[in-house]
Amino acid sequence: MQYATPPEQLDDIPDVRYRAVFISDIHLGTRTSQAHALLEFLRTVEADTFYLVGDIVDFWKVRRGPHWPQAHNDVLQKLLRKVRKGARIIFIPGNHDEGLRDFCGMHFGGIEIHQSCVHLTATGRRYIVMHGDEFDIVVRNAKWLAFLGDRGYETALWLNNPLNWIRRHLGLGYWSFSAYLKNRVKKAVAFIGAYEEAVAGEARRHGADGIICGHIHFAADRNIGDVHYLNCGD
Secondary structure, X not given: OOOOOOHHHHOOOOOEEEEEEXXXXXXXXXXXXXXXXXXXXXXXXXXXXXXXXXXXXXXXXXXXXXXXXXXXXXXXXXXXXXXXXXXXXXXXXXXXXXXXXXXXXXXXXXXXXXXXXXXXXXXXXXXXXXXOHHHOHHHHHOHHHHHHHHHHHHHHHHHHHHHHHHHHHOOOOOOOHHHHHHHHHHOOOOHHHHHHHHHHHHHHHOOOOEEEEOOOXXXXXXXXXXXXXXXXXX
């Protein structure tokens, strides 16, 4: 039996406050979700605006049979508590929670749902915020292939735990098997580079200074020509 986390444990005093925090690709509902790490992060920060940049809940996995421990509930509860305390939350659905795109333009419990939006920095720079699957040819044009790829990637994430247990006992540091596969496979077909260029092009077309996205689980902070490209990773 699972018991709800006591409210006082969800309401820690934050260490730092930001104007905006961007989170993507948490995939609640899967065994590989880093919900505990996210919860610890949310306990230590506050922000005027939290941007949830897609794939927060993995409805692909939920349909097959969800893994939903208390920590996954706690993440959602913590986000709702931040709304009640005055934070603005903007949710931009991704391809794994794309069913919520039908509700773009609506508000639920203080959470705004948008297809994309523009974030204005303190210095006046404009950043487009979007999940980014619009620029993934596999997802847009062959969803069945993306689904199969998702199962394979989920397996790679699952293998991270036993591999790193062995590495710890050998005195070795953390090593990401999934990141290794992404580097070897996706770079071999120039996927990441092409994706980043396409996303940067979207910012350029809208006259934005930069773009903030997720989707490919590959964190980045770099300039692509005149565009500042930021990816939340996972």
